[in-house]
Amino acid sequence: MGNQLFIYNTLSRKKEAFKPLVEGRVGLYVCGPTVYSDSHLGHARPYITFDLLYRYLTFQGNKVRYVRNITDVGHLEDEVEGAGEDRITKKARIEQLEPMEVVQKYMNSFHRNMENLNILPPSIEPRASGHILEQQEMVQQILDNGFAYETNGSVYFDVEKYNQKHKYGILSGRNLDDIKTNTRELDGQSEKKNSFDFALWKKASPEHIMRWPSKWSDGFPGWHLECSVMSTKYLGEHFDIHGGGMDLTFPHHECEIAQNTACSGSGAVRYWMHNNMITINGQKMARSLGNFITLKELFTGKHELLYQAYSPMTIRFFILQAHYRSTIDFSNEALQASEKGLERLMAAMKTLGELKASDSSTVEVAPIMEKCFAAINDDLNSPIAIAHLFDGVKMINSIKAGSEKISPADLDELKEFYQTFVFDILGLKDEEMPVTGNNQTLDGAMELLISLRKDAKANKDWATADKIRDELNAIGIELKDTKDGVEWSLK
Numbered sequence: 001m002g003n004q005l006f007i008y009n010t011l012s013r014k015k016e017a018f019k020p021l022v023e024g025r026v027g028l029y030v031c032g033p034t035v036y037s038d039s040h041l042g043h044a045r046p047y048i049t050f051d052l053l054y055r056y057l058t059f060q061g062n063k064v065r066y067v068r069n070i071t072d073v074g075h076l077e078d079e080v081e082g083a084g085e086d087r088i089t090k091k092a093r094i095e096q097l098e099p100m101e102v103v104q105k106y107m108n109s110f111h112r113n114m115e116n117l118n119i120l121p122p123s124i125e126p127r128a129s130g131h132i133l134e135q136q137e138m139v140q141q142i143l144d145n146g147f148a149y150e151t152n153g154s155v156y157f158d159v160e161k162y163n164q165k166h167k168y169g170i171l172s173g174r175n176l177d178d179i180k181t182n183t184r185e186l187d188g189q190s191e192k193k194n195s196f197d198f199a200l201w202k203k204a205s206p207e208h209i210m211r212w213p214s215k216w217s218d219g220f221p222g223w224h225l226e227c228s229v230m231s232t233k234y235l236g237e238h239f240d241i242h243g244g245g246m247d248l249t250f251p252h253h254e255c256e257i258a259q260n261t262a263c264s265g266s267g268a269v270r271y272w273m274h275n276n277m278i279t280i281n282g283q284k285m286a287r288s289l290g291n292f293i294t295l296k297e298l299f300t301g302k303h304e305l306l307y308q309a310y311s312p313m314t315i316r317f318f319i320l321q322a323h324y325r326s327t328i329d330f331s332n333e334a335l336q337a338s339e340k341g342l343e344r345l346m347a348a349m350k351t352l353g354e355l356k357a358s359d360s361s362t363v364e365v366a367p368i369m370e371k372c373f374a375a376i377n378d379d380l381n382s383p384i385a386i387a388h389l390f391d392g393v394k395m396i397n398s399i400k401a402g403s404e405k406i407s408p409a410d411l412d413e414l415k416e417f418y419q420t421f422v423f424d425i426l427g428l429k430d431e432e433m434p435v436t437g438n439n440q441t442l443d444g445a446m447e448l449l450i451s452l453r454k455d456a457k458a459n460k461d462w463a464t465a466d467k468i469r470d471e472l473n474a475i476g477i478e479l480k481d482t483k484d485g486v487e488w489s490l491k
Contacts, residue, residue, distance in 0.1 A: 003060065007053075007241075008325060008379050010249065010272040011171055015379055018271065020240050026057050026064045027239035029231040029269075031248055032125070034071040035106040036091040039113045040292035041315070041330060042245075042278045042285040048316055048427075049275040049324040050243045051119045052380055055425050067234045068122040072103040073129045073210050075223045086220070089209055099210050100129075113295045116312040118427050124234050128226040132212045135221040135229045138263055139200045147262035151191040153203030153217030157258065159196050166261050171272060172250035198255055200225050224255035232260065232268050242269040246276050247284070275324040280305075285330065293330070307332040310339065313431050317342040320382040320426060341390075346430050348393040349422060351400050352415055353443075358405035365410045368392045369417050382426065389421065432490055450479070450486045 005018045020026045030050045033043060050068075057064050076084045092099040114121070128135075139155050142148045147162045148155050159168050163176050179196050203217035204210075211218045231242065244253065253272065260268040277284045285292050293303050301309030310318075318338035322328040368388055375385035392414070398404040406414070422428050449468055456464040469479050472488075480487045 003373070003377070005056070005060070005377050006379055007271055007273060009270075010274050011269075016271065018240075020062065021238060021270070024062055026062045026241065027235035028054065028057070028064055028066045028241045028243070029227070029235055029239065030066070030068045030122075030242075031227055031244040031252070032069040032071065033106075033110050034075040034087055035103050035110060036075075036087045037106060037287060038294040038296055039110050040285060040287065040294045041298060042292060044113070044117060044295060044315060045278055045319055045324075045328070046243065046245050046275050047114060047119050048117060048319045049380070050273075051427055052320070052324075052382060052425070053241070053243070053273070054120060054122075055427055056376055056380070059420070059425055065124070065235060066120075066122040067124045067126065067231060069227060069230050070103075070107060070125060070127045071223065071226060072100070072107075072127050073220055073226075086208065086210060092209065103127075103129075109296075116295070116299065117316050118312070118429055120427070126230045126234065128221065128230070129210075131226070131229055131233065132221065134233055135225050136201070136214050138225060138229050138259065139216075139221075142200060142259065142262045145262055147258075148200055149193065150216055153219065154191065154199060155201040155216055156192050156197040157200055157255070157262070158193060159198070159258070160194055162258055162262055166258070168258055169254065171254050171257055174250060174254075198222060198224060198251065200259070224252055225259060227252070228256045228259040228263070228268070231256075235268075237264055238266070238268055238270065240269075241271045241273060243273040243275070246274040247286075249274055276327045278319075278328050278330055280330045282329065305332075307336075310335050311431050313428055314339045314342055316428060317345075320428075321386060323379075323381055323383055325379070341386075342428070345389065345393060345422065345428070346432075348396045349418060349430065352396050352418055355396070355399055355406065355411060357408040357411045359407070360405060361407040361410045362405045363395050363399065363410070365406075365414045365417070368395070369413075372417075372421055376425065385421075386426075389418075392418070446477070446488050450488065453479075454486070 006015045007018050008014070009016045028050070030046065033039060047068075050066075054064055054066050072088060073086070075087050088099050088102050091097075092102045095102060097105070111121075139148065142157065143150070143155065146158075148157050150156075159176065159179075162168055169175050169179070176196075180194070199222040201214060201216055201219055201221060203219045208220070210220055212220060231239065242253070242256075257267045257269070260266070279285060280291050280293075283289065283291060293305060295312075295315070297303040297306065298310050298315060299312060301307075314335060318335055319328065321338060321341070328334075368391055371388040371391075372385045375381040375388060378384075395404065396414075399406050449472065453465045453468040456462075456468070472479060476490055478489050480489070
């Protein structure tokens with residue numbers, strides 16, 4: 001089956017065959033969270049999207065270095081104009097905490113949410129505040145190359161000068177004349193040559209808590225600079241894929257390209273990937289708009305817009321049921337449909353484990369497998385892949401009902417495929433299971449314990465038999481002696 005992955009490159013505005021710089025090794029960078037509040041449903045989308053990519057690239061046999069940063073400084077309230085208060089500092093003032101206390105609190109919350117959603121941790125998770133020296137070095141390099149200027153202790157990127165030699169706007173498709181027309185002059189921004197210039201280093205005002213010494217001033221780095229520095233530090237001057245939400249294309253990612261090019265003469269990234277938004281009543285779900293539902297609220301059902309609680313795997317399945325480049329509109333009805341679909345898929349996984357093979361097959365396994373892989377290879381088309389998985393579910397149920405037959409070899413192949421595709425690539429898991437990882441591991445352990453208990457009873461060692469049953473019961477696993485043998489279930 002064809003194993004060539006094609007991904008849509010925002011830079012070229014077309015699907016391209018993915019070929020890493022170094023065969024078998026992939027450098028992947030994704031913009032991580034600014035940790036000043038709980039993650040919401042909109043935040044889950046990029047991390048699930050790029051978790052799917054990470055899992056699939058790994059499945060293909062690549063060694064993937066996945067870098068996803070934590071922004072814990074320099075992200076101002078008005079990110080387009082680079083103005084207003086630092087988001088973390090503001091939250092620290094409101095909650096009467098140290099800024100780094102805010103960072104730790106919401107970073108812990110973010111990690112819990114990612115674990116709930118079965119999102120694999122990145123290879124490296126650098127924090128902006130831990131890379132201040134490297135950021136100062138890049139600022140100096142851009143100054144030395146003539147694409148930045150210092151004013152009153154702050155350093156700004158000179159967009160107009162950059163645009164004379166390179167092109168500002170290649171990612172977003174905006175041209176500088178339009179940007180000039182649409183950029184307003186703000187109070188306190190007059191120290192910039194042009195209103196669209198952005199800060200590389202910002203002098204801290206007297207009340208600003210998060211500050212570091214530099215040759216220009218006691219201040220803090222620009223938000224855009226952090227990702228340029230941390231991506232190239234860990235992935236090299238040129239690397240394969242940079243991902244993030246579509247809302248970051250401009251100005252954040254556009255500024256990253258400008259900074260990298262101003263520093264080293266060329267952009268660092270070969271493939272830019274952007275996921276689309278989750279909308280609510282047709283409007284982008286965002287913290288700034290106040291129309292968001294946190295992941296914690298979704299998991300508990302405690303929000304006025306929610307009819308019920310939704311499990312983490314329901315949320316993951318809901319997001320995977322749409323192509324990452326299309327919008328998803330939140331509704332209880334859509335989530336409930338995802339819940340039912342996921343239950344049906346997991347029931348089929350259980351049925352598949354119980355199927356008995358026949359001497360011959362009346363079903364074909366290969367076409368379903370090929371179609372699923374073809375869908376993922378076509379720019380991670382998870383909804384099409386899931387549709388083909390459900391074709392397989394019909395087949396599994398027909399075999400169970402006796403209207404179709406499957407040979408031992410085909411059954412083994414089908415079992416392995418569903419285990420790999422559903423659990424390892426799509427990253428779904430059976431939420432009835434108390435452990436992450438492979439369900440077969442738990443099944444095997446239970447078979448062993450049931451066998452040991454059976455031996456103990458045969459030897460009239462009632463104490464050991466009772467101990468096995470009672471210890472399992474204490475950790476939430478119930479054994480039932482039936483006429484067909486011993487059955488176990490989770491309480």
